[in-house]
Amino acid sequence: MDTVIKRADERTTIRMEWLTSRHSFPFAGNFDLHRGGHGVLLVNNDDIMAPGGSFDRHQHKDMEIITWVMSGEVVHEDSTGNTLRIPARSAQRMTAGSGISHAERSLSREGEDIRVVQMWAAPDTNGLEPSYEQADFSRELASGELFVVASGLPKHVGSPGIGLANKYAALYAARLPEGRSITVPSAPFVHVYLAEGTATLGDEVLAAGDSARITSGGGQALTATSESEILIWEMYAHF
Numbered sequence: 001m002d003t004v005i006k007r008a009d010e011r012t013t014i015r016m017e018w019l020t021s022r023h024s025f026p027f028a029g030n031f032d033l034h035r036g037g038h039g040v041l042l043v044n045n046d047d048i049m050a051p052g053g054s055f056d057r058h059q060h061k062d063m064e065i066i067t068w069v070m071s072g073e074v075v076h077e078d079s080t081g082n083t084l085r086i087p088a089r090s091a092q093r094m095t096a097g098s099g100i101s102h103a104e105r106s107l108s109r110e111g112e113d114i115r116v117v118q119m120w121a122a123p124d125t126n127g128l129e130p131s132y133e134q135a136d137f138s139r140e141l142a143s144g145e146l147f148v149v150a151s152g153l154p155k156h157v158g159s160p161g162i163g164l165a166n167k168y169a170a171l172y173a174a175r176l177p178e179g180r181s182i183t184v185p186s187a188p189f190v191h192v193y194l195a196e197g198t199a200t201l202g203d204e205v206l207a208a209g210d211s212a213r214i215t216s217g218g219g220q221a222l223t224a225t226s227e228s229e230i231l232i233w234e235m236y237a238h239f
Contacts, residue, residue, distance in 0.1 A: 001215070001216055001217025001218075002214070002216065003212055003213070003214050004212070004213045005204055005211070006210065006213065007207075007209075007210050008207060008208060009209075011046075011209065012026070018049060018052070018106075019048070020048045021046070021048075022045065022209065023043075024044035024046075024193065025038075025041075025043055027043055037238075037239070038189055038191050038215075039168075039189025039190075039233065039236075039237065039238050039239075040121045040166055040169045040189075040233075040237055040238070040239050041120075041121055041169075041189075041233050044117065044119050045119075046115075046117050047117075047118065048113050049113065049114040049116070050106065051107075051113075052106060059101045061097070061098065061099045062096060062097065062123060062127070062128075063121070063123065064096075064121045064122070064150075064165055065093070065096060065118065065119070066093050066119045066164075066171060067094070067104075067117075068091045068117040069089070069114070069116050070088060070115040070116065071112070071113065071115045072112055072113060072114030072115065073085060073086065073087045073106075073114065074106060074107065074114060075104070075107050076094070076103070078100055078101065078103075078130075080130065084132060089138040089141055090135065091134060091149050091150065091162065091173075092132060092133070093132065093150050094130075094131075094132050095129075095130055095132070096130060097123075097130045097131070097165075100130040119231070121166055121169055121233075124152070124165065124166045124167055125165060128165055133162040135162050141173070144174070144175065144176055146183075146232070147174065148161035149171045149231075150162045150163065150170070150171045151163070152164040152165060152169055152170070153168070153234070153236075154167060156170060168235060169234070169235045169236070171231065171232070173232070174229070174232075175227070175229050176197070176199070176227065176229075177224065178225065178226050179225075181223040182222055182230075183222075184201070184221075184232060185218050185232065186217065187218055187236055188216055188237075189214070189235040189238060190215075190217065191212070191235070192212040192231075192232050193210075194206045194229075195229045195230065195231055196229040197225075197229060198225045199222055199224045199228050199230070200221075201222050218234070
């Protein structure tokens with residue numbers, strides 16, 4: 001098993017008047033997303049947006065984009081005429097497929113920042129029809145247990161969570177109270193992101209914004225040393 005810890009202050013940070021965006025993987029500039037990814041996970045951006053801030057209309061193709069909203073509310077508007085609101089404690093999957101353009105804007109009360117973790121994963125099939133699916137996970141977060149957010153794994157067929165157009169990957173989340181432990185899934189590729197709080201992962205001490213890229217492993221106990229929110233990818237392929 002190989003584990004690489006990426007510390008919060010090692011991330012690339014982009015600051016604009018309305019946006020602070022922290023990137024766990026290379027994201028801005030001219031490069032190959034797939035080369036910089038881990039398993040099928042290519043992007044993990046932690047964004048804080050001021051009320052009224054927006055990403056202008058832009059194009060995506062052949063990508064599974066998961067938007068996890070931690071606070072505030074985000075509105076997606078796309079080239080097919082859809083307008084979708086994603087409130088806090090919810091996740092949305094956008095299958096870009098054969099191509100779609102959309103804009104994202106923040107929607108919240110004056111003075112309240114919007115925080116979103118957006119993750120991009122490669123699909124296992126290109127050229128799919130663009131689609132969306134989203135769900136509210138308030139009840140699951142309150143349980144203090146690890147749960148499925150989005151999955152294409154055969155073992156999750158019929159289970160709660162939203163679909164993912166990749167049969168080799170699943171995304172989990174948990175909101176852990178202090179002292180609570182969960183077991184990290186074992187897989188050829190695992191990505192653990194501590195979005196909030198502090199925790200231990202085996203012998204490693206993690207702070208908010210830290211991540212762990214695990215190859216041919218998993219199975220460690222992750223224990224919250226303060227109330228913590230985590231996002232974990234379980235992956236059986238690398239693109």
